[in-house]
Amino acid sequence: MTEYFTSDLSQELKAARLAKGYSLDQLAEITKIQPKFLRAIEDNDEDSLPEQFYARAFAKQYAKAVGLNPDEFFEEADFDPQIINDLSHAHRDDDGVVRAGTNTTMTFKSKFRGWIPKIWLLIILAVGLFLAWFVVTRVSSGSNQSGSNSQVEVTSSSVPQSSSSAASSSSNKNALTMGTAQTNVAQLTTTYNVASQLTNDHKLLVKAQNGGTTLKVTDGTGKVLYNAWMNQNTEQTIDLPANTPIINIQLSQVSHADLTLNDSQHVDIPNLPTNPAATTWNVVLNFNK
Known part of the structure; x- marks a missing residue:
């Protein structure tokens, strides 16, 4: 050659x-x-x-x-x-x-490259169909929910007047007026005078934090409604009966507890002594007519 x-x-x-x-x-x-x-x-x-x-x-x-x-x-x-x-x-x-001398016969690899745009087109089409189905489903679901809400409103309008009265009573219970906290350092006590709530029952929610605390809840007669140690990151709900004028809440570590009435009204404990820091403390709730 x-x-x-x-x-x-x-x-x-x-x-x-x-x-x-x-x-x-x-x-x-x-x-x-x-x-x-x-x-x-x-x-x-x-x-x-x-x-x-x-x-x-x-x-x-x-x-x-x-x-x-x-x-x-x-x-x-x-x-x-x-x-x-x-x-x-x-x-x-x-x-x-x-x-020079390039064979133009398509290999599998070159054919596959030619399919790539078609594959992407199919993917985009599938995504578009899915989005259309999702939108239609949500719109249909929203229409059904709207119809259900309308039915509830119609049904609610026919409820007897006694139910409306009960709802009004519940609203009054949640609309607490705590008044101003009165702190007595000598007696280790914070007192609240709660107006217009004597005839309502209440729920006291106590959340333990930062190490836990002993919680003791009594009424004005000395009846114990709750008495136990609460571990950190636990909570306890205590029912406070209607027509109970005085509730005393005793905490062994006051800084380790967070108090809430009726799931909406936070019970602040202001002006705690800092030198030395307060530990055992009493919170008194006076429910008035």
């Missing part, structure tokens, strides 16, 4: 490139020839080059780019160019790089 060109010519081309200070990548930008073909020319690697006709054309382009005369350069290495019967695979890409 006739050599494409001699190793001496390959070395001369490489020497001329280095003299110009070009890297293979830079030379590829100038010649629009892939770096792998330029490297194959320098290494006289015919197996990595395209057909002989294109290899010669690449070498001439290489010589011209590094300042050599292509025609004179190849006079010493004349050979009969190989006759190429099939040039159907030869083409030039959009970037100007010549691709």
Whole structure:
């Protein structure tokens, strides 16, 4: 088989490139020839080059780019160019790089790349259908809920007057007027006078925090409604019966407790002594008519 060109010519081309200070990548930008073909020319690697006709054309382009005369350069290495019967695979890409002898038969990988836009289109279509179904479902659900609410309103309007009275009573119970806290440091007591709540029952919610506390709740007669140790991060609800004028809440660690009446009214314990800090403390609730 006739050599494409001699190793001496390959070395001369490489020497001329280095003299110009070009890297293979830079030379590829100038010649629009892939770096792998330029490297194959320098290494006289015919197996990595395209057909002989294109290899010669690449070498001439290489010589011209590094300042050599292509025609004179190849006079010493004349050979009969190989006759190429099939040039159907030869083409030039959009970037100007010549691709020689490329088989255009689509591989599985190239076919798969062609499917990618279709796959994305199917995904987008599926997402769109899901969103449409979700919106329709929510609208339908909202309509049903609205109808149910309307039915509840109609039914509620026919409730006897006694129920309305009970609701009014419950509203009055929640609308507590605690008044101003009265602190008696000598007696270790904070007192509240709660107006217009004697005839209502109440719920006292105690939450233990920062280490826990002993909780004892008694009425004015000394009856114990609750008496136990509360661990940290626990809570206890104590029922306070109607017509109980006095409730005493005793805490062994007052700073470890948080008090709430009827789930809405926080019971503050202000003006606690700080030197020394208060520990045992009493909170007195006077429910008035």
